Amino acid sequence: MKVLVTGSSQGIGRAIAERFLSQGHTVYGIDRQEGGIVSERYTHFQCDVRDREGLPELSGIEILINNAGTQNEDDIDINLKALIYITEKYGVQPAIRSILNIGSASAHTGAEFPEYCASKGGVLAYTKNVALRVARFGATCNSLDPGGVFTPLNECVTSDPELFAEIMNETPLRRWASSEEIADWAYFLTVTNKFCTGQSILVDGGESINFHFVWKED
Numbered sequence: 001m002k003v004l005v006t007g008s009s010q011g012i013g014r015a016i017a018e019r020f021l022s023q024g025h026t027v028y029g030i031d032r033q034e035g036g037i038v039s040e041r042y043t044h045f046q047c048d049v050r051d052r053e054g055l056p057e058l059s060g061i062e063i064l065i066n067n068a069g070t071q072n073e074d075d076i077d078i079n080l081k082a083l084i085y086i087t088e089k090y091g092v093q094p095a096i097r098s099i100l101n102i103g104s105a106s107a108h109t110g111a112e113f114p115e116y117c118a119s120k121g122g123v124l125a126y127t128k129n130v131a132l133r134v135a136r137f138g139a140t141c142n143s144l145d146p147g148g149v150f151t152p153l154n155e156c157v158t159s160d161p162e163l164f165a166e167i168m169n170e171t172p173l174r175r176w177a178s179s180e181e182i183a184d185w186a187y188f189l190t191v192t193n194k195f196c197t198g199q200s201i202l203v204d205g206g207e208s209i210n211f212h213f214v215w216k217e218d
């Protein structure tokens, strides 16, 4: 299938692009950094997702993975508004089979930076809107909402043993995911899955169900 992945140069997006390539798909990547993937079935477009004029003309995309994202840097414009533009441009058309938006557990908890969690909350609602509109093509649209994942995005806390131990105390499964683990979910939700749509799938080690029950001892 023809797959478009944004933010494909590193982290989760790169793992997703490599997962699809390993299964024989044709992959297009859009990232503001240079592409590092070497494959005859991979085409890289170095472009900022906010740059509407710079986006490539691609037709017949069958799977769209909206992954490019940042924290504390124009988050609404990058994580939400560019994602909407890209989805309308490449995703809402008859060849589409599946759209997956990489959201975040913070859309559900309100945790992290204010504009970041608001941008991901917007992705949650927009996912449902798109799911209804692409259903007529027999396509699905979901969001995959990770908790902590080891990527360059959050190196500042994963490389600090004290801070990371504190984070582990807030994570019931006491670990973070790898990018490859998230890529497996992305593949399942876009290729295997054909009936779950308009949903947000939380893959967060229990981060979003963490709470402290306060009650009087007998």
Ligand SMILES: NC(=O)c1ccc[n+]([C@@H]2O[C@H](COP(=O)([O-])OP(=O)(O)OC[C@H]3O[C@@H](n4cnc5c(N)ncnc54)[C@H](O)[C@@H]3O)[C@@H](O)[C@H]2O)c1
Pocket (backbone or CB within 6 Å): 006, 007, 008, 009, 010, 011, 012, 013, 030, 031, 032, 033, 047, 048, 049, 050, 067, 068, 069, 070, 078, 079, 102, 103, 104, 105, 145, 146, 147, 148, 149, 150, 151, 152, 153, 154
């Ligand atoms: N790592 C985590 O713990 C975590 C948790 C929840 C959600 N997410 C989400 O997963 C997605 C990927 O995050 P990651 O951890 O792999 O981050 P990352 O920083 O490692 O990779 C993001 C990629 O997107 C690209 N990118 C960023 N802004 C761009 C722009 N304006 N135009 C084009 N390319 C751009 C970057 O160049 C980079 O290659 C993001 O949407 C992020 O919010 C990550």
